[in-house]
Structures are given as structure tokens and as C-alpha cells.
Amino acid sequence: MMRILIADDEPVARQVLREIIEEIGGAEVCGEASNGAEVLAICGQAAPDVVLLDLQMPLLDGFQTARMMRGGTPLIIFVTASPERALDAFELGVADYLVKPVRRERLASALAKARERLALARPPAASSNTPPREPVRRIAGRLKNEFHMLGLEEVIAFKAEDEAVYILSVKGRFLADLTLKALEERLPAPRFRRIHRGTIINTDHIRLISPLSNKRWLLKMSNGLEAIVSKRMAGVIRDQTRW
Numbered sequence: 001m002m003r004i005l006i007a008d009d010e011p012v013a014r015q016v017l018r019e020i021i022e023e024i025g026g027a028e029v030c031g032e033a034s035n036g037a038e039v040l041a042i043c044g045q046a047a048p049d050v051v052l053l054d055l056q057m058p059l060l061d062g063f064q065t066a067r068m069m070r071g072g073t074p075l076i077i078f079v080t081a082s083p084e085r086a087l088d089a090f091e092l093g094v095a096d097y098l099v100k101p102v103r104r105e106r107l108a109s110a111l112a113k114a115r116e117r118l119a120l121a122r123p124p125a126a127s128s129n130t131p132p133r134e135p136v137r138r139i140a141g142r143l144k145n146e147f148h149m150l151g152l153e154e155v156i157a158f159k160a161e162d163e164a165v166y167i168l169s170v171k172g173r174f175l176a177d178l179t180l181k182a183l184e185e186r187l188p189a190p191r192f193r194r195i196h197r198g199t200i201i202n203t204d205h206i207r208l209i210s211p212l213s214n215k216r217w218l219l220k221m222s223n224g225l226e227a228i229v230s231k232r233m234a235g236v237i238r239d240q241t242r243w
Contacts, residue, residue, distance in 0.1 A: 007053045011034075024104065036058075044136065055085060156201070156225065203240070217233075219234070
């Protein structure tokens with residue numbers, strides 16, 4: 001089923017699109033965003049196939065957001081009250097350009113077009129009914145009401161505390177929207193290693209590996225974070241990172 005992200009700073013506009021999508025069928029809404037920064041954050045986590053993207057949004061407008069997302073997927077369908085920007089939009093390679101108020105038949109046509117493009121771009125289905133999710137390339141960190149897009153090279157570790165997961169990065173500490181289990185499934189290995197139940201580390205940021213006893217070793221990260229691991233785990237990390 002095609003996954004759709006709805007991006008519009010007006011809640012009523014998002015609700016109208018959601019209701020039309022439900023009427024059309026064959027697709028599911030995997031998230032909603034009210035600005036361009038949220039779009040980028042949700043795309044990095046929910047992996048939508050299509051983004052219904054408004055042009056006039058705070059933080060990053062539709063064109064700025066689309067330029068940062070260029071690369072094939074997700075496909076972009078602009079939904080806007082500005083008909084005069086259609087030519088600029090199609091130059092970006094968007095799937096379609098809809099003018100508000102959006103008619104059901106017009107959105108159905110745009111989604112059908114997007115579905116055809118997605119089918120052509122995807123390789124033949126594997127034997128499993130559930131295709132593997134693409135690895136994370138960037139991670140969204142939340143600080144108060146702002147989302148910060150972090151490159152994986154900036155991430156030092158992920159730590160679970162109570163019900164929350166925090167990103168420890170070279171830029172500071174941020175709240176993650178994914179569980180450690182979800183992160184472990186999508187972060188590239190062996191660069192990222194879950195060393196115990198509550199911590200995943202970026203092995204590129206290890207600065208010291210030293211023995212504490214005949215069974216325990218100490219890892220010290222670039223930000224001063226210290227973690228105790230088993231001798232076997234320390235050996236695996238040393239072998240895989242070629243220490």
C-alpha cells in the first residue's frame with residue numbers, strides 16, 4: 001500500500017486531504033507535517049512513498065523542502081493555492097501539481113500517476129511480503145519544538161532513559177522519535193553497535209578501549225561517555241573497526 005505524508009501548515013487542509021485519500025483507497029497516511037523541517041524529519045523515519053506538499057509553509061517553504069529531498073523518493077505532489085508556480089515545480093521533477101481546492105478526481109489521478117512511477121522505479125519484489133526498510137542516512141533530533149537533522153557521522157551514541165531515547169551528538173543532546181529497536185534495525189552495521197539493552201554507539205567515535213578485568217572492558221567515546229562491555233564484545237568491536 002502506498003504511504004503518504006501530508007504537509008500543510010493548515011490543520012483543516014490536512015484533514016481534507018486525509019479524508020479524500022481514505023475515500024480513494026489504496027493508500028495510507030503515514031504522517032502529517034506543518035512545516036518543511038517536520039517533513040524532512042518524518043521522511044527520514046517513516047519513509048513515505050509520496051509527499052503531498054504545500055508551497056507556503058513556515059521554516060522551509062515547499063520549494064526549499066523539495067530541493068532538499070531530491071533523489072527519486074519520496075515522490076512529491078505539490079498541493080497549493082498558487083497556480084502560477086507549476087512550471088517551476090515540474091522543473092524539479094515533481095509527480096504532479098494540484099491547485100486548491102483539491103477535487104477528489106484530480107487527487108486520485110495524481111496518486112495513480114505516482115503509483116505508476118513508483119512501480120517502474122522499484123526492483124522486482126523479493127520472496128518476503130515485507131521488503132527491508134532502507135538504512136537511515138540522517139536522523140532527526142528534537143530539541144524543544146525544533147527538529148535538527150543530524151548526519152550519522154555527528155551521532156556519538158543513542159541512550160534509552162525511562163521511556164525516552166536520546167541522541168548524543170557532537171552538537172549536543174536531542175530527543176529521538178524512534179525506539180532503540182527500530183534504530184538498531186536501520187542503522188548501518190558494524191558502524192553502529194548495540195552494546196547493551198540501553199545503548200547503541202557509533203564505533204567511529206570510540207577513543208579508548210581498555211581492560212578493567214579479565215571479563216570487562218571500558219569504552220570511552222569522543223564526548224567522554226564511558227561504557228563497560230564484555231571482553232567478547234570489546235573483541236568484536238576491535239575486529240570489526242580494525243583497532
